[in-house]
Amino acid sequence: MTDYDAVIIGAGNGGLTAGLTLARAGVKTLMLERHNIPGGCATSFVRGRFEFEVALHQLSGMGTESFPGPLRSMLKDLDMMKDLAFVQMENLYRAVLPGQMDITLKADRAEAIQALKAKFPQETSGIDGFFDLVWAFCNQWIHVVIMKDPEATSEKHPVYFQYALKDTQSVLDEFFKNPLLKSAVGIYWSYMGMPPSRLPFGDFAVIFWAYTEFKPFHIKGGSQALSNALLNAYIQAGGDVHFNCGVKKIIVKDNRVTGIVTDQGDEIATANIVSNAGTYTTYVELIDREHIPEESRRELGARTVGTSAVTIFLGMDAEPEALGIREATNFITETTDNDLAFSTFRTLDPPMAMLFTCYDVDDPEFSPKGACQAAIVSLAYSEPWLSIPTTRYHETKYRYAQDMLNTLYKVFPDVRHHIEEIDVATPLTHMRYLGHPGGAIYGFEQSARDSELFLDGSSPIEGLYHAGAFAGMGGFQPTLMSGQSAARKLIRQLK
Amino acid sequence: MKKKVKQQISGFSEIEQEIRILRKQAPDRSVEKGQVSRIIERLHPRKLNLAVSEIREETASAKTFRLVSGDHYLPPFLAGQYINLFLDVNGIRTSRPYSISSSPGQTAYYDITLRRVKNGFFSNYLMDEVKTGDGFQSTSPAGYFHHNPLFHGKDLVFLAGGSGITPFMSMIREVTDKGMDRRIHLIYGSQQEDDIIFSQELSERASRHVNLSVTHVITAPSSSYAGHTGFITGEVIRSALGNQGLTEKMFYLCGPEAMYGFVLSNLEKLGVPKRRIRIEIFGPPADITAHPGWPEQITKADRFQIRLKNGRVFEAAAGEPLMNSLERNNITLETSCRSGVCSLCRTKLLSGKVFHPAGAQIRKSDRKYGYIHPCMAYPLEDLELLI
Numbered sequence: 050m051t052d053y054d055a056v057i058i059g060a061g062n063g064g065l066t067a068g069l070t071l072a073r074a075g076v077k078t079l080m081l082e083r084h085n086i087p088g089g090c091a092t093s094f095v096r097g098r099f100e101f102e103v104a105l106h107q108l109s110g111m112g113t114e115s116f117p118g119p120l121r122s123m124l125k126d127l128d129m130m131k132d133l134a135f136v137q138m139e140n141l142y143r144a145v146l147p148g149q150m151d152i153t154l155k156a157d158r159a160e161a162i163q164a165l166k167a168k169f170p171q172e173t174s175g176i177d178g179f180f181d182l183v184w185a186f187c188n189q190w191i192h193v194v195i196m197k198d199p200e201a202t203s204e205k206h207p208v209y210f211q212y213a214l215k216d217t218q219s220v221l222d223e224f225f226k227n228p229l230l231k232s233a234v235g236i237y238w239s240y241m242g243m244p245p246s247r248l249p250f251g252d253f254a255v256i257f258w259a260y261t262e263f264k265p266f267h268i269k270g271g272s273q274a275l276s277n278a279l280l281n282a283y284i285q286a287g288g289d290v291h292f293n294c295g296v297k298k299i300i301v302k303d304n305r306v307t308g309i310v311t312d313q314g315d316e317i318a319t320a321n322i323v324s325n326a327g328t329y330t331t332y333v334e335l336i337d338r339e340h341i342p343e344e345s346r347r348e349l350g351a352r353t354v355g356t357s358a359v360t361i362f363l364g365m366d367a368e369p370e371a372l373g374i375r376e377a378t379n380f381i382t383e384t385t386d387n388d389l390a391f392s393t394f395r396t397l398d399p400p401m402a403m404l405f406t407c408y409d410v411d412d413p414e415f416s417p418k419g420a421c422q423a424a425i426v427s428l429a430y431s432e433p434w435l436s437i438p439t440t441r442y443h444e445t446k447y448r449y450a451q452d453m454l455n456t457l458y459k460v461f462p463d464v465r466h467h468i469e470e471i472d473v474a475t476p477l478t479h480m481r482y483l484g485h486p487g488g489a490i491y492g493f494e495q496s497a498r499d500s501e502l503f504l505d506g507s508s509p510i511e512g513l514y515h516a517g518a519f520a521g522m523g524g525f526q527p528t529l530m531s532g533q534s535a536a537r538k539l540i541r542q543l544k
Numbered sequence: 545m546k547k548k549v550k551q552q553i554s555g556f557s558e559i560e561q562e563i564r565i566l567r568k569q570a571p572d573r574s575v576e577k578g579q580v581s582r583i584i585e586r587l588h589p590r591k592l593n594l595a596v597s598e599i600r601e602e603t604a605s606a607k608t609f610r611l612v613s614g615d616h617y618l619p620p621f622l623a624g625q626y627i628n629l630f631l632d633v634n635g636i637r638t639s640r641p642y643s644i645s646s647s648p649g650q651t652a653y654y655d656i657t658l659r660r661v662k663n664g665f666f667s668n669y670l671m672d673e674v675k676t677g678d679g680f681q682s683t684s685p686a687g688y689f690h691h692n693p694l695f696h697g698k699d700l701v702f703l704a705g706g707s708g709i710t711p712f713m714s715m716i717r718e719v720t721d722k723g724m725d726r727r728i729h730l731i732y733g734s735q736q737e738d739d740i741i742f743s744q745e746l747s748e749r750a751s752r753h754v755n756l757s758v759t760h761v762i763t764a765p766s767s768s769y770a771g772h773t774g775f776i777t778g779e780v781i782r783s784a785l786g787n788q789g790l791t792e793k794m795f796y797l798c799g800p801e802a803m804y805g806f807v808l809s810n811l812e813k814l815g816v817p818k819r820r821i822r823i824e825i826f827g828p829p830a831d832i833t834a835h836p837g838w839p840e841q842i843t844k845a846d847r848f849q850i851r852l853k854n855g856r857v858f859e860a861a862a863g864e865p866l867m868n869s870l871e872r873n874n875i876t877l878e879t880s881c882r883s884g885v886c887s888l889c890r891t892k893l894l895s896g897k898v899f900h901p902a903g904a905q906i907r908k909s910d911r912k913y914g915y916i917h918p919c920m921a922y923p924l925e926d927l928e929l930l931i
Contacts, residue, residue: 085878085890094887095905096688194545201545203552214555274909281913292890293878329573330580338574350570351563361694366819439586440620440651447693454694468695469819472688481584486576498559498566502550 053079055321058296061089063516064325065279066532072286083295088276097470099364105272106406107265110526118263120526132278134269136412143376144236147459150229156264169230179224187258213251220250228385236380241495242356244391249497301340306512321512323535327519345509357476357488361425364470369410369421372463377410399452400427431476431487491523595679606659606741618651621685623714628683628880633669638871640666643710647717659707683880689824696794698726705733705799720753733761759784778810798824825883828865835901849926866918884920896927
């Protein structure tokens with residue numbers, strides 16, 4: 050006798066889409082969330098007159114009405130489009146290395162090529178060659194990976210098989226000479242939390258191609274609007290949800306899930322669980338060691354938890370134009386050596402690469418009239434933050450944030466005169482709110498060995514399914530889609 | 545993708561080899577169980593168990609309670625932050641936030657200082673019933689009314705009224721004790737001269753530290769009083785600070801409800817931009833029906849039915865925050881600020897309508913999907929809640 054057909058642990062992106070998919074299929078589902086609000090990373094908080102976006106910078110995979118991407122198709126499937134409005138962002142990004150480079154790429158292949166050629170006229174053939182390669186690769190990737198061509202071979206799809214696991218840096222080196230050009234083209238590496246030298250080209254190519262073809266988007270009302278809409282649809286479809294209710298244990302008997310115990314000590318019987326708590330937390334915190342096969346414990350032990358971040362939330366009492374902000378997405382780097390920049394994320398020294406996103410550029414209604422908000426993000430590992438005594442945490446946080454602001458002021462000097470609100474989130478903040486080891490924001494590292502090519506994401510325990518960044522890739526599109534896919538697997542097993 | 549397809553990818557077998565070696569040497573992660581929460585507990589424990597170690601009379605109507613840890617240790621805080629105290633008052637489990645008045649330079653104890661108020665259900669209970677040795681729970685320190693070195697600058701003006709001095713006292717003690725490079729001008733409104741909380745300590749600190757000045761404003765002065773009288777007007781501010789650099793300073797406001805509108809309009813007249821003003825959050829207004837936007841036809845005493853998901857029904861008065869009515873019926877929600885801001889009590893309204901006064905900070909999409917903050921929500925109709 051079970052209380053629910055399925056229990057979902059965590060109302061993050063993956064938990065929400067899993068819940069909605071299950072509830073719509075008539076599966077009696079309970080969702081448990083330890084916080085008071087759905088979304089996980091996909092959330093917002095209000096400070097003064099600003100509602101700050103916490104995590105979403107550029108939503109991938111949307112595409113347009115006439116050329117829908119996979120995420121738009123999924124949201125249509127889930128009948129969510131009527132509840133949401135999306136704002137298309139004009140640019141891929143602006144890449145700035147103060148004093149040395151400043152270039153903006155539109156979300157359009159031909160225009161991006163043109164902008165690069167104008168800045169780097171010596172390298173026109175390399176630029177053409179690189180774009181041709183990215184598009185050829187993605188074309189073959191669709192056949193091999195997405196359509197699962199049963200006759201896929203390295204002869205039929207040479208670009209895919211040759212380049213999928215190459216490191217991104219070596220491909221940039223193959224086509225470009227000027228380090229500034231390599232930096233300008235390769236800058237999306239930070240969205241994957243891995244420097245180009247360790248980022249599989251396959252992952253880089255797909256993200257670059259997908260943002261260009263399906264365009265970057267933002268959500269009206271921020272990512273919380275999406276989380277709230279998904280939860281609302283889930284409740285309407287008959288799903289139950291408890292907030293302020295964490296799970297402390299998954300009960301396993303004879304290699305099968307039989308229920309969960311909540312933080313309050315209530316036992317709920319179920320034969321199926323979708324864990325959006327992350328595979329690390331699920332196996333380390335929720336399931337007793339004796340139930341995990343040695344092979345799975347070794348698999349977990351061999352994996353590397355990915356990076357966290359420091360985010361500065363900035364509310365300003367002027368509109369973007371008045372502050373010299375013309376692009377929504379601005380990558381600011383202090384070096385063309387991405388390995389060096391990445392190394393700074395393991396220290397408390399000024400980070401040498403960061404992202405500045407001003408939401409009001411593409412959506413003037415995002416903040417109150419006459420104001421705008423931005424997020425400054427640098428990737429950061431938790432280790433150095435753990436070495437600070439708690440009594441020095443606040444001063445360290447502000448000193449680190451001041452270093453980031455000093456870099457920002459080199460590009461946007463007027464911002465400093467219009468600050469109305471600032472809040473700072475560190476790896477410890479992410480650890481507090483996400484519960485993930487190291488405050489990881491993208492799950493495990495997006496290196497080749499931690500990618501889905503080598504791990505199938507299935508659980509050794511029957512009835513247990515995983516959704517979210519730790520189950521595959523980080524970011525909004527992958528985590529949203531991971532929930533639906535986990536729910537579908539679960540439904541197939543029920544039948 | 546099938547294994548035999550994957551194996552054709554250049555570099556695949558090398559990475560497989562790398563994984564085999566890593567797995568052979570892999571640590572057993574199960575030993576890390578509990579690590580994340582242990583790290584977070586040091587900075588943000590979910591609940592603190594406190595004990596009163598000392599009670600000090602500050603004025604005839606104000607007392608300081610020194611709170612020490614009952615079990616664990618007290619986490620660090622920023623001067624200006626508050627804790628929310630939980631207490632059973634006449635059989636009702638409820639809570640109120642109080643700013644910490646002691647310096648963050650040490651965390652052996654937190655001081656809170658409060659003042660007797662007319663009909664102050666919780667404060668007066670603390671004043672009259674709580675004794676040395678009593679224990680209770682609180683949240684860990686929270687709140688945003690603190691100096692932010694990223695943009696507040698070094699020239700600070702504290703505008704305090706009555707017991708609104710408490711967060712400023714913490715900031716003043718920190719800056720003067722540590723010799724920090726910040727200039728503070730405190731303009732402090734009190735009813736009468738002998739109502740001034742921390743009067744002696746403030747004048748002592750001001751005489752010893754050139755970076756602290758204090759201006760008192762007395763509403764109902766004795767005949768012999770020679771200082772500023774009345775309220776904290778633009779004139780008082782200008783005479784205390786001079787005309788120079790007013791727009792560069794950071795102004796902080798904390799005091800009784802009535803002080804906010806008055807002082808804010810005066811700051812505006814002095815040309816102080818909104819970005820240079822910090823306002824401490826404050827709890828439910830004394831009379832919500834006087835609040836702009838309150839529907840005329842509904843009176844304080846009107847009562848509505850509150851229905852919970854388990855079928856329970858009880859009544860709540862329109863003139864009282866919903867959270868108080870819930871607590872009276874033994875339903876305790878998570879809460880920290882009780883001012884509509886922290887969002888911990890966020891609750892879904894399934895049907896009915898509530899009034900949120902300005903100051904309750906509700907996310908845009910929360911409004912759309914009917915989420916309310918019961919600590920600052922007043923029932924205007926019968927309600928159905930997802931609790």
